[in-house]
Amino acid sequence: MANIELIKVLRDRTGAGIMDCKNALVECNDDIDKAVDWLRKKGIAKQAKKADRIAAEGLTTVAVCESCGKASVVEINCETDFVSNSDPFKALVKTTADAALKNEPKDVEALKALVESEFTDAAVKLGEKLSLRRFEIVNPGEGEAIGYYIHQGGRISVITLLKTRDDELAKHISMHIAANSPKFVTESEIPADVIEAERKIQIEVCKNDPKLANKPEVALQKIVEGKVNKVLFETVLVDQDFLMDPSKTVGQVLKEKGNEVVKFVRYQVGEGLEKRQDDFAKEVMAQVK
Secondary structure, X not given: XXXXXXXXXXXHHHOOOHHHHHHHHHHOOOOHHHHHHHHHHOOOOOOHHHHHOEOOEEEEEEEEOXXXXXXXXXXXXXXXXXXXXXXXXXXXXXXXHHHHHHHOOOOHHHHHHHOHHHHHHHHHHHOOOOEEEEEEEEOOOOOOEEEEEEEOOOOEEEEEEEOOOOHHHHHHHHHHHHHHOOOEOOHHHOOHHHHHHHHHHHHHHHHOOXXXXXXXXXXXXXXXXXXXXXXXXXXXXXXXXXXXXXXXXXXXHHHHHOXXXXXXXXXXXXXXOOOOOOOXXXXXXXXXX
């Protein structure tokens, strides 16, 4: 029988039913990523937002150096939303972002060492396990400038690096990124292996669609490519309808402004992590015994 915790993780990532998740894990030898693909090929799981469900609690934030223009973004996780909303936890997140900005540590372990005492004090005070999950430093090149946006007090934080300084544009694009969750700036950034993996999935989806059973091969290939483009290219920033003016794409707005997005960083609390559900084991056992 498939592991209960794996079933929970797979269900949270795909939105599929418990028995479908169990069958997928059995077929894929408990490999979560393969099971996600298996469910998608069967038309059971949905791509996009269900695979990115937020599960863990915590906060993100951005710290900016006003004199040099660089910025840091961090994510710290805790066990409950009660703690994430507390002043001591918010102070810890800010302190960590400031430490990252000032010291530019090489990795998470190095940053942890810088704020070890602060984490210990906060953990004792708050009575929960606290975890520094990730951070990134963005350093502008010559002429480049940073904009940022923090959503819902830190549920999502975005840093956008523009080719030339435009504070309003940078903030608006950061807000757009927070709302629309792009993964790439342009289509050219999509790795070939990602495109090929998605193509294989869509080929299987089409094979399992009875409506396409009698379609000629050439027509099927066009349908597959159309599905691949829809899944992948809707995650491309410059191709998305601009949040502030949906009549234009982000790319059109950037062209009008004579600017470019060099890179962006988007942190959303709990991406890929799973929230504890105390009643889940009973729910699973009732259905998979």
